[in-house]
Amino acid sequence: DAAEPGRCPHAGRTGLQTRQGEVCTQRGAGDRRALGHPAASSDARDPRRAGELRRSHFSLRCSGDTGEINFSVIGQYVDYLVKEQGVKNIFVNGTTGEGLSLSISERRQVAEEWVTKGKDKLDQVVIHVGALSLKESQELAQHAAEIGADGIAVIAPFFLKPWTKDILINFLKEVAAAAPALPFYYYHIPALTGVKIRAEELLDGIQDKIPTFQGLKFSDTDLLDFGQCVDQNRQQQFAFLFGVDEQLLSALVMGATGAVGSTYNYLGKKTNQMLEAFERKDLSLALNYQFCIQRFINFVVKLGFGVSQTKAIMTLVSGIPMGPPRLPLQKASREFTDSAEAKLKSLDFLSFTDLKDGSLEASS
Numbered sequence: 001d002a003a004e005p006g007r008c009p010h011a012g013r014t015g016l017q018t019r020q021g022e023v024c025t026q027r028g029a030g031d032r033r034a035l036g037h038p039a040a041s042s043d044a045r046d047p048r049r050a051g052e053l054r055r056s057h058f059s060l061r062c063s064g065d066t067g068e069i070n071f072s073v074i075g076q077y078v079d080y081l082v083k084e085q086g087v088k089n090i091f092v093n094g095t096t097g098e099g100l101s102l103s104i105s106e107r108r109q110v111a112e113e114w115v116t117k118g119k120d121k122l123d124q125v126v127i128h129v130g131a132l133s134l135k136e137s138q139e140l141a142q143h144a145a146e147i148g149a150d151g152i153a154v155i156a157p158f159f160l161k162p163w164t165k166d167i168l169i170n171f172l173k174e175v176a177a178a179a180p181a182l183p184f185y186y187y188h189i190p191a192l193t194g195v196k197i198r199a200e201e202l203l204d205g206i207q208d209k210i211p212t213f214q215g216l217k218f219s220d221t222d223l224l225d226f227g228q229c230v231d232q233n234r235q236q237q238f239a240f241l242f243g244v245d246e247q248l249l250s251a252l253v254m255g256a257t258g259a260v261g262s263t264y265n266y267l268g269k270k271t272n273q274m275l276e277a278f279e280r281k282d283l284s285l286a287l288n289y290q291f292c293i294q295r296f297i298n299f300v301v302k303l304g305f306g307v308s309q310t311k312a313i314m315t316l317v318s319g320i321p322m323g324p325p326r327l328p329l330q331k332a333s334r335e336f337t338d339s340a341e342a343k344l345k346s347l348d349f350l351s352f353t354d355l356k357d358g359s360l361e362a363s364s
């Protein structure tokens with residue numbers, strides 16, 4: 001039985017359909033009503049639909065031994081995400097994609113390649129355009145608009161930092177104004193930026209300052225802050241995208257409308273199954289999926305887990321070479337990759353074992 005403690009839910013056993021490429025659906029109207037949200041438009045290009053992102057994921061940077069970006073695999077990777085993971089919304093040049101380690105010219109090229117290769121295949125491509133230089137950020141925002149991206153996201157500048165909510169808003173506002181037709185997302189990731197202004201505070205009245213404000217990518221474990229973002233903005237159709245993959249179920253309970261995370265590159269399908277269980281209000285099954293995902297993340301965290309390790313796992317699971325990370329990151333060790341592979345297999349997380357019957361017995 002899928003709900004048995006210590007075992008990972010299995011599509012074949014639970015009767016869940018793995019609707020490839022389709023599992024990434026919007027939340028049921030019931031949940032939106034529960035939050036007091038008006039019904040959303042069905043227009044896929046409507047910025048409000050961004051709030052319904054299911055599986056967002058994050059961009060990759062692919063480089064060979066030369067340290068250059070291997071643009072040629074992005075098209076293949078789009079197909080892999082859509083077909084194998086049911087991920088149809090992409091967050092480009094963020095943390096996982098080492099966006100802040102790329103030159104402006106590289107960021108433009110990566111963004112362009114995702115938008116081009118994702119055309120007619122992906123629902124949304126959101127480009128992270130945050131930078132220390134306001135001018136660079138504006139250039140990237142304008143570029144995102146020119147290439148037809150679906151939205152832009154910005155982190156707080158993290159060297160010379162904004163110390164108050166108003167200063168941060170002013171910075172974000174200047175970036176957003178460079179792409180006045182694009183939905184704007186604030187990317188809250190205090191552990192990496194060191195800017196700890198609470199998201200709840202930032203959101204208070206934000207649309208008066210930034211008319212294109214569309215939502216929040218919340219990469220922090222403070223569920224009080226996250227919950228209050230949702231609670232205080234029920235009248236808005238904001239997207240509340242959660243970014244701590246191992247805690248997504250808790251955030252869904254708090255009203256998250258979607259998720260953006262590194263593990264959805266390879267656990268997208270499993271996470272979509274958790275989302276479906278949550279939609280159907282089968283909380284015990286959803287919790288089993290979450291625990292299963294936690295077992296993996298808990299395992300790799302103990303080995304040392306970050307962007308480099310994510311890249312190695314992405315290569316392992318997709319079969320598409322992601323290349324090494326760029327300095328100051330170091331390539332993941334062979335020992336890490338071997339251990340992660342063994343764990344993925346034992347949890348039945350590799351797609352080729354996913355379809356095999358009886359594989360529940362192998363889970364640990």
Ligand SMILES: CC(=O)N[C@H](C=O)[C@@H](O)[C@H](O)[C@H](O)CO
Nearest residue numbers: 095219243244245246261262263
């Ligand atoms: C700091 C970081 O990279 N956060 C990612 C996204 O925001 C997450 O997807 C984590 O990698 C994931 O939750 C594992 O801890």
Ligand SMILES: CC(=O)C(=O)O
Nearest residue numbers: 058094095096261262
């Ligand atoms: C993981 C994530 O959300 C990012 O790459 O920005």
